[in-house]
Amino acid sequence: MKFATAGAPHVPAPKSVHWVMLQVLLALIPGTAAYVWFFGPGILVQITLAVAAAVAFEVLMLRLRRQPVSPFLNDLSAPVTAVLYALCLPPLMPWWTVVIGMGFAIVVAKHLYGGLGFNVFNPAMVGYVVVLIAFPREATSWLPPEMLAEHTISFGAALMAIFTGELPAPLTWDAVTQATPLDVIRTGATQDIMISEIRSNPLFGDFGGKGWEWIANFYLLGGLYLLFRRVITWHVPVAVMGVVIVMTLPVYLFDPGTNPFPLQHIFSGGIVLGACFVATDPVSGAASPLGRLVFGGGVAVFTLMIRRWGGYPDGFAFAILMMNMAVPLIDRYTRPRVFGQ
Amino acid sequence: MLETEQPLRVGHRLWHFHGGLKLRHWKKISMESPLTSAGLPDRLELPLRQNIGEVPMVAVQPGDRVLKGQQLTRTNGSVSAHIHAPASGVVTEIGTVRAPHPSGLEFPGLVIEPDGTDGTCYQEPISDWLNADPNLLLDRVFHSGIVGLGGALFPTHAKLRRSEQRPVEVLVLNGAECEPYISCDETLMRDRPREIIRGACIMRHMLNARQCVIAIEDQMGVVEQVLRDALEELGMSDQALVVKVPTIYPEGGEKQLIRVLTGREVPSGGLPMDVGVVCQNVATAAATYRAVALGEPLMSRIVSVTGRGVQQPCNVEALLGTPISRLTAAAGGYTDQAQRLIMGGPMMGLSLPDDDLPVTKATNCVLVLTHRDVSPVAPELPCIRCGECARVCPAQLQPQQLLWHIRASEFDQAEDLSLADCIECGCCAFVCPSQIPLVDYYRYGKTENRVRAADRQRAEHSKQRLDARNIRLEAQKKQRKERLARKQKALAEDGKKSEIEAAVARSKARRAQRDPEA
Numbered sequence: 001m002k003f004a005t006a007g008a009p010h011v012p013a014p015k016s017v018h019w020v021m022l023q024v025l026l027a028l029i030p031g032t033a034a035y036v037w038f039f040g041p042g043i044l045v046q047i048t049l050a051v052a053a054a055v056a057f058e059v060l061m062l063r064l065r066r067q068p069v070s071p072f073l074n075d076l077s078a079p080v081t082a083v084l085y086a087l088c089l090p091p092l093m094p095w096w097t098v099v100i101g102m103g104f105a106i107v108v109a110k111h112l113y114g115g116l117g118f119n120v121f122n123p124a125m126v127g128y129v130v131v132l133i134a135f136p137r138e139a140t141s142w143l144p145p146e147m148l149a150e151h152t153i154s155f156g157a158a159l160m161a162i163f164t165g166e167l168p169a170p171l172t173w174d175a176v177t178q179a180t181p182l183d184v185i186r187t188g189a190t191q192d193i194m195i196s197e198i199r200s201n202p203l204f205g206d207f208g209g210k211g212w213e214w215i216a217n218f219y220l221l222g223g224l225y226l227l228f229r230r231v232i233t234w235h236v237p238v239a240v241m242g243v244v245i246v247m248t249l250p251v252y253l254f255d256p257g258t259n260p261f262p263l264q265h266i267f268s269g270g271i272v273l274g275a276c277f278v279a280t281d282p283v284s285g286a287a288s289p290l291g292r293l294v295f296g297g298g299v300a301v302f303t304l305m306i307r308r309w310g311g312y313p314d315g316f317a318f319a320i321l322m323m324n325m326a327v328p329l330i331d332r333y334t335r336p337r338v339f340g341q
Numbered sequence: 342m343l344e345t346e347q348p349l350r351v352g353h354r355l356w357h358f359h360g361g362l363k364l365r366h367w368k369k370i371s372m373e374s375p376l377t378s379a380g381l382p383d384r385l386e387l388p389l390r391q392n393i394g395e396v397p398m399v400a401v402q403p404g405d406r407v408l409k410g411q412q413l414t415r416t417n418g419s420v421s422a423h424i425h426a427p428a429s430g431v432v433t434e435i436g437t438v439r440a441p442h443p444s445g446l447e448f449p450g451l452v453i454e455p456d457g458t459d460g461t462c463y464q465e466p467i468s469d470w471l472n473a474d475p476n477l478l479l480d481r482v483f484h485s486g487i488v489g490l491g492g493a494l495f496p497t498h499a500k501l502r503r504s505e506q507r508p509v510e511v512l513v514l515n516g517a518e519c520e521p522y523i524s525c526d527e528t529l530m531r532d533r534p535r536e537i538i539r540g541a542c543i544m545r546h547m548l549n550a551r552q553c554v555i556a557i558e559d560q561m562g563v564v565e566q567v568l569r570d571a572l573e574e575l576g577m578s579d580q581a582l583v584v585k586v587p588t589i590y591p592e593g594g595e596k597q598l599i600r601v602l603t604g605r606e607v608p609s610g611g612l613p614m615d616v617g618v619v620c621q622n623v624a625t626a627a628a629t630y631r632a633v634a635l636g637e638p639l640m641s642r643i644v645s646v647t648g649r650g651v652q653q654p655c656n657v658e659a660l661l662g663t664p665i666s667r668l669t670a671a672a673g674g675y676t677d678q679a680q681r682l683i684m685g686g687p688m689m690g691l692s693l694p695d696d697d698l699p700v701t702k703a704t705n706c707v708l709v710l711t712h713r714d715v716s717p718v719a720p721e722l723p724c725i726r727c728g729e730c731a732r733v734c735p736a737q738l739q740p741q742q743l744l745w746h747i748r749a750s751e752f753d754q755a756e757d758l759s760l761a762d763c764i765e766c767g768c769c770a771f772v773c774p775s776q777i778p779l780v781d782y783y784r785y786g787k788t789e790n791r792v793r794a795a796d797r798q799r800a801e802h803s804k805q806r807l808d809a810r811n812i813r814l815e816a817q818k819k820q821r822k823e824r825l826a827r828k829q830k831a832l833a834e835d836g837k838k839s840e841i842e843a844a845v846a847r848s849k850a851r852r853a854q855r856d857p858e859a
């Protein structure tokens with residue numbers, strides 16, 4: 001009897017890229033739901049928009065690069081990039097800025113570097129940083145959490161705001177947007193206002209910003225899910241959060257009056273999202289366990305430095321991009337010992 | 342390494358090795374039926390290359406009648422293994438035969454047509470083997486064609502030589518079949534524990550090893566008790582220790598097993614001997630026993646015929662050279678879902694083009710998988726650097742880095758990253774979410790490196806030859822010069838001497854003229 005031959009191993013892989021990316025998307029559901037709960041449905045519009053744009057750019061680029069479209073679309077890496085990118089954006093950012101950032105992420109950061117697996121920088125962070133730099137006002141127009149907002153923004157209003165830039169009367173942009181907790185800390189710190197005083201601002205919850213800390217909790221839940229599913233390893237998230245605590249705790253203990261409590265650092269801004277979902281991106285991250293610890297630690301250090309001294313309230317995206325650049329070096333010096341050597 | 346300096350104690354604890362996979366083992370399906378025999382086929386095809394090292398040469402003529410157990414080959418190499426007639430009959434062809442290889446290519450070999458008679462040609466049994474001269478035993482093992490039956494095919498006698506510099510502390514009998522489905526060693530341990538234990542004692546005696554352990558997997562059920570009972574019965578409980586190791590693929594890999602049992606790592610590029618260990622497969626030990634105590638060379642082996650593609654998975658004892666189709670027939674034939682025929686296990690096995698190929702010393706398993714078992718043909722995606730491969734790699738390599746360099750044809754860099762330490766276990770390729778056939782790349786990279794190393798060696802050789810020639814020429818030139826110089830000097834001296842003599846003669850003559858009366 002004749003048989004077709006094939007290479008070993010002969011049994012199927014337990015995971016595929018599609019499966020891995022799908023897990024990431026699933027793990028983002030609780031955080032996204034919390035986001036909608038606290039900040040209204042605008043973010044859903046942004047996510048849909050970003051995913052649609054990402055898929056469109058992906059198809060375009062695959063065609064241009066003469067690559068097969070269906071296996072690469074099926075890997076779901078473009079939607080993951082899109083969702084992570086959208087979750088960094090203010091919920092009412094105008095649609096065209098969303099699309100431009102997404103285009104940059106997929107076209108430049110991903111495909112011009114060679115497509116899936118070859119991108120040096122995390123595409124989602126590239127997209128976010130591009131809009132942050134190009135459209136500083138739009139990219140930082142945050143809403144207050146709904147329990148503090150005088151006006152809740154309905155789905156229709158969000159759609160209108162995103163696609164026309166207008167808010168339904170009687171809302172005005174000034175009335176609906178508000179500084180984020182991190183902005184408040186920054187301005188406060190530059191004016192030597194005591195942390196306790198800053199924190200008396202209703203924007204703050206138990207640890208971080210009101211609403212924000214809950215979203216962060218749900219991101220963390222998603223991160224645990226990924227860990228449980230063995231999509232990520234513990235090294236990066238633990239390194240990021242550990243280093244944040246180690247670096248901020250002595251400062252806080254030294255002068256609790258003017259320095260934020262370490263957990264406040266973790267639970268505000270993008271640290272949890274970044275630590276669990278972005279810095280764990282395998283393509284643009286370090287390869288070995290030790291390398292991942294170094295990578296995560298570096299991200300934490302740069303984030304804190306930018307938060308403290310940089311020009312942006314949250315330096316997470318920049319920190320990740322900087323560490324992306326350092327990856328070849330990290331990989332080189334953190335190569336594990338080979339068996340028997 | 343401080344560890345090595347302390348005496349090895351084995352069995353009181355186990356160590357871990359990095360990576361590996363917990364796989365569903367699928368062994369029960371072939372363990373339920375008793376061991377059967379594949380019987381005597383009409384034709385036995387024997388490829389000559391059934392060992393690592395030098396391929397032996399045919400020592401019979403076409404048409405020769407041979408007896409069961411008769412040695413058919415001769416060899417000049419010391420790392421080589423003889424082939425014996427698995428049955429009495431006539432040598433009908435000497436030339437090429439097909440061997441189990443995905444290419445289905447032909448390899449040098451011979452064909453025997455059995456005549457069904459019982460004539461045997463065994464060697465003299467060595468009954469008092471515990472007091473026999475180790476060299477005699479070595480010779481016996483060598484002339485019995487025994488190789489590592491776990492699939493490694495390394496000539497066994499080459500691993501049983503005593504070494505004065507490096508005494509063997511532990512002899513490990515490997516009964517841990519790492520790959521799923523394969524249960525031939527388990528069957529052997531269950532059905533013929535005494536042969537294994539006696540074989541172990543012979544090997545221990547040959548190596549003068551301080552201890553001996555029989556390593557089995559923790560999921561092997563009765564085997565542990567069977568071995569213990571047999572040890573007891575033979576009064577050899579002090580001779581060998583049965584140790585259960587966790588079933589983690591590739592636990593049965595020599596280096597991994599040694600690590601688990603002793604905590605020592607066989608150095609990169611080194612041999613188990615370097616850490617005071619010799620590792621032999623249990624079936625090899627049984628074959629050694631038969632060769633020594635019964636005079637029987639290696640003529641058959643146990644093969645697991647298993648998978649959901651055969652009706653009645655079982656273990657079959659088959660003569661070397663039996664066509665695989667006879668084995669699958671012994672397992673009740675194929676099911677209609679049979680899709681892939683594999684020699685070996687699902688992780689490292691070779692996919693065969695058809696079942697008309699012969700059983701060799703390496704055939705531990707004939708696995709028939711159905712479409713439900715095999716990997717669907719998925720497009721290979723780019724590496725996403727997820728690191729899964731590195732997490733499971735038992736050699737602690739960075740498979741994704743190796744892949745990168747091999748794809749870029751940077752074979753030197755791959756070598757620097759210890760490509761040579763890859764044991765081709767397939768763990769990396771198994772877990773890779775991008776479905777990259779990583780092991781194929783590593784094989785290719787290794788071949789390239791070997792070719793390049795050979796080229797380098799050749800270049801080095803010719804350079805040496807050239808250098809030697811230059812030196813020789815130089816030396817000759819020098820010699821010639823010296824000779825010339827000497828001659829000239831001699832000539833010059835001769836010249837001087839004759840001048841002097843002439844002068845003396847002249848002056849004498851003058852004196853004589855001046856003074857004739859003196």
Ligand code: SF4
Nearest residue numbers: 724725727728730773
């Ligand atoms: S498992 Fe595959 S995709 Fe993941 S790093 Fe290794 S080679 Fe790349």
Ligand code: SF4
Nearest residue numbers: 734763764766767769
């Ligand atoms: S095949 Fe080689 S590289 Fe892959 S896991 Fe096994 S030893 Fe490591």
